[in-house]
Amino acid sequence: MKQEYNFSRRFFLKTSSALGALAFIPKGVKAFYEEVKNFIVPKKEQLPLTVSINKKSYAIKADTRTTLLDLLREDLNLTGAKKGCDHGQCGACTVHIDGERALSCLTLAAMVPGKEVTTIEGLANGDKLHPMQEAFIECDGFQCGYCTPGQIMSAVACVKEGHTKSVAEIKEFMSGNLCRCGAYNGIVESIQKVAAK
Amino acid sequence: MRPFLFSKSSAINQALAKKNGTTQYIAGGTNLVDLMKKHIAEPESLVDITSALPAKIEVTAKGIQIGAxxxxxxxxNDAIILAKYPLIAKAVLAGASPQIRNMASTGGNLLQRTRCPYFYDVTTPCNKRKAGSGCSAIPGENRMSAIVGYSDQCIAVHPSDLCVALAALDASVKVQDKSGKTQSIAFTDFHRLPGTTPERDNNLPANALIHSIEINENAFAKNCAYVKVRDRDSYAFALVSVAAALNLKDNQIVEARLASGGVAHKPWRWLEAEQYLKGKTANAATFEAAADIAIKDLRAQSHNGFKIPMLKGAIETALQQCLNR
Structure with a gap:
């Protein structure tokens, strides 16, 4: 069966002459157009990065603007670290960089090569949960669970730093992690439990 | 974020060679990355200087040098800081959260931008963000704003706690420029008042980077305190804060230092109150009189009149805490 084309003769003539005209535009004009484009639309740079996450090395290309949080969640499918505020105010994205707790939403991925990153996914030993993860389950350290990966990463660091001498000290050194459900008492209990071990 | 080119420098002169109007430097990133996300900072190229700047605390002939x-x-946590300059540690621990303190650098702390809500809200006029566009805080929500040293163009406050302690201790900022030359800027001259140029926060020369902070030895280690009053107990910017330090001899004040955050465009020294305290006996009446001198000429905004009595209380509390009783 013969196929019906909806292109009119007028459309064909218009587009083909426009394309033909484009081919005859002098190189200088095209270069000028490129320059204007480059001026208005800034160049994007893709960086080849080799990052070490949970003792596993990943070679990846990422836009310079990528934060460590986006690299983890979007490129490496490690969605444990959460995007709460994305502005360093809530602590949901807390990970460990070279063993110290840090905010992955305010860390550029480009600054991570050469450092060791640990996320909540790297805490358990196979099927055996980290003592802090177990304590959070036992002490009801969460309700909805969204802030929990950040809370646990921060809690592990809090114990390691030795800031567990009193409830007041634990609260002060956990103040960078907000919990909208208000599971704070359970979180403090979990930390006391692990610190006492 | 606006796209940018990224590079890393491993030496300060190498980093300085890249300096031009469209380059910015990143260290801790705790303020800059946020500003870039909000399109307030839009560098065309970003230079990672975490391995270019000194990262050590060193004892010098005159005192101490803290690398940028x-x-x-x-x-x-530094042992020398805790033993000889504990006011620094007290102020640092009053600021931010443990995560942010692990990331943030000393140099970056000096260069952080104001937290005025209108500076962050790019849909509103702000003379600091866009010169000449107007100030939204003066007729607007200004309970966090300045009560001294402001102008009719800007009433923003400087957000740092560390800088308040550094101002109190008469620190100096060592900067290095493109030619390799270094110069020292007195801490109280480093940050600016808004005047008619609120877009400029400080006097860091255009072709220079902060190299380090220097503090001379002093007699304030035993009697110093940092009091910070804020909307919640921890992890919030100051409504008002006070760094107080006394050099005491048999309960007589030989020398006093008083500085505040949350009150002005720069860490504010209460020089007249300091002068008053000199030679007086350290007691509640003296402290109250000094606090009264500090607050006597303050002029609040439409929504922050509470800051003046709050500051008076904070000054008295800080001076009282200096006595360690």
């Missing part, structure tokens, strides 16, 4: 790349947590 020393991060907040090691600064607050």
């Amino acid at each position: 790349m020393v991060r907040n947590t090691p600064l607050a």
